[in-house]
Amino acid sequence: MRFDTVIIGGGLAGMTCGIRLAEAGRSCAIISQGQSALHFSSGSFDLLSKLPDGSDVQDPLEGIAALERTNPEHPYAVMGAERCERYAREAAELLRRAGISVAGDCRGNHFRITPMGKARATWLTIDGYLTAEAPDRLPFRKVCIANVEGFLDFYPEFIAEEFRKYGIECTFASVNLPDLEQIRQNPSEMRSANIARVFDHERNLDALAAQVRDAAAACDALILPAIIGLNRNDSLEVLRAKIPTPLYLLPTLPPSIPGIRAQQALQHRFRALGGEYFLGDSVLRAEYDGNSVKRIFTANHGNIPFEADHFVLATGSFFSRGLVATPDRIVEPVFGADTVATSDRSQWYTLRFFDRQNYQAFGVRTDAALHVVREGRAIGNLYGAGAGLAGFHPVQEGCGAGVSLLSALFAADEILNSHQS
Ligand SMILES: Cc1cc2nc3c(=O)[nH]c(=O)nc-3n(C[C@H](O)[C@H](O)[C@H](O)COP(=O)(O)OP(=O)(O)OC[C@H]3O[C@@H](n4cnc5c(N)ncnc54)[C@H](O)[C@@H]3O)c2cc1C
Incomplete structure (x- = not known):
């Protein structure tokens, strides 16, 4: 099977990237082994609620500009404040085109109410909540x-x-x-x-x-x-x-009705645009041609490969098994990509649940264009997007959905621009 782009992982990042590419007329497949973090969603999409030093963020775009100065490893800093602003605006519109009616402004957080009644700063909230x-x-x-x-x-x-x-x-x-x-x-x-x-x-x-x-x-x-x-x-x-x-x-405790509905709406939009969606299949391995991914193989399709000009790794973090912890290493299982993690396991987490946990910022190593790095070299046609990226704390910084949405649009843009050049 041959496509312009094959995306591995059908969560918020994979679906967003696929929709953007399909809207631009590219032939695109998404392969996803299971349900995504959306099934646990609060019904709100966070862009940036706190800086790494714990200070509150009122204006997420201002916060992203600050991150660019102070935390160059953060995905927002890698993408750059200017492009983040563009993608934040585009992401809200993309969600709306998919039928997910959201309200909110990337220039000012509002507050959502958690299932425990607490107010939490966020960016976009689904209508009715x-x-x-x-x-x-x-x-x-x-x-x-x-x-x-x-x-x-x-x-x-x-x-x-x-x-x-x-x-x-x-x-x-x-x-x-x-x-x-x-x-x-x-x-x-x-x-x-x-x-x-x-x-x-x-x-x-x-x-x-x-x-x-x-x-x-x-x-x-x-x-x-x-x-x-x-x-x-x-x-x-x-x-x-x-x-x-x-x-x-x-919102209630999971499963999340607004999250399930959002996932369904994204799938529906992707398919309506002509995208091919393979749910319940796992990508197992890849073959390379020099510094490019040539084809990938899945559990369900056995020896029949998926070939493409571009691939996107959007398999999420530990929660979705996009990253796996062994006793001494953090592994990205599909490509064996390089990961960013401290080697001393005692530094991975603290027993104080609400502390900032180092493991949350572990992830796949990428270059400035979000190309995935393997054995020290950036793979020219493989992009990383979403929760599996390194360098951010989705919970403490309140930036989970934002990183997934914005990096997905960044990867799609890189792919579209590479076609033009
Ligand atoms: C429990 C939970 C609740 C959250 N709630 C919120 C929230 O309310 N608001 C917010 O802003 N952020 C929230 N986040 C942060 C969240 O990470 C992002 O919002 C976002 O949904 C992550 O999307 P993703 O596509 O990057 O990853 P995921 O949603 O994890 O999707 C990855 C997908 O890849 C698939 N996959 C993995 N490996 C393979 C493989 N080898 N082959 C094929 N498919 C594969 C998985 O099955 C999964 O479908 C939450 C995170 C978690 C873990």
Whole structure:
């Protein structure tokens, strides 16, 4: 099989790169072994919330300019502040073209609310989810927090405890329906995706609205966990039309309905543009022609290779097995790319969970054009993108989705420009 570009990994980075290339008319394949970090997403996309020294970032583009001066190994610094600004704007538009309706501005973070009720700075949030300009400026003074009976991945009491710190009065409502009984029989089945399937049915959406409408009547907002809209786009609209109180969603513990929907929307957009998407297949190895990747081989296709002019490595970090830790090394399993990591294992992590962990910045070594480096040499037609890149701390710096989106657009641009030259 032959394509212009083959992308390995179908998470946020791989899909974004594939969509950008397919929009430019390139023939493109994405091979992805499993689900991505999007299935655990908060429903918000972070660009940059903190600098490495822990100071807060209000304007992510200003923060990126600071990183360029202080942390040259950070992917944003490698790409350069100017191109980052361009890609940040393009990324938001690309998501919208894929049907992921997001609000936010790369010139000013807003705050999302976590499943525990904490406010966290972020860049883009999917429409319908509760946001605020500042943690103490939530858009209500009295709120009703509803939950489904027996659903354990959402914590109204914790959320209320946080809201009360800002003088907000909280009341609660509980929802139950005959159609939930079947999944409730096994408590481990009471997960967001299973519940959302129940609410994909019109009659259950109607019943949900009927059960919370009165409880929320005396409040100036109603909050629901993100358990609607798995397989339909209009669930929130339908509920809003039936409930006079302003309604907001909050993310739950995984699986994440907004993340699953975002993944589906990206896949749909890629395929609609003519992209070929191979889900459930793993890239195992590559063959080279001098300093270029010639072809790659996958588990499902055996001896039938995938050939291309360009390849993109978007296999993620440890979470997606794009990086693997052995007792003494950090390995990139497909190409055996060089990795950036400290050799002393005792420096990899501290036992204090919330500390800045060194291993999070480990990743694939790349050059200034994000070419993947192997045995000390940059591979001319292989680009790195996404969570597997070295030099950043996605959690502490609040930059996970931003690095994936922007590096994917950078890699796509490099590929498109190399065609022109
Ligand atoms: C649990 C979790 C939650 C997160 N939540 C957020 C959030 O809410 N907001 C935010 O801004 N950031 C978040 N992040 C940061 C996250 O890394 C990025 O947002 C982004 O989604 C990562 O996308 P990616 O495509 O780079 O990598 P991934 O999403 O990890 O995708 C990599 C893909 O490559 C595939 N793959 C791996 N090896 C192979 C192979 N050999 N062959 C074929 N396919 C392969 C994997 O199956 C996977 O589908 C989160 C990260 C994690 C781990």
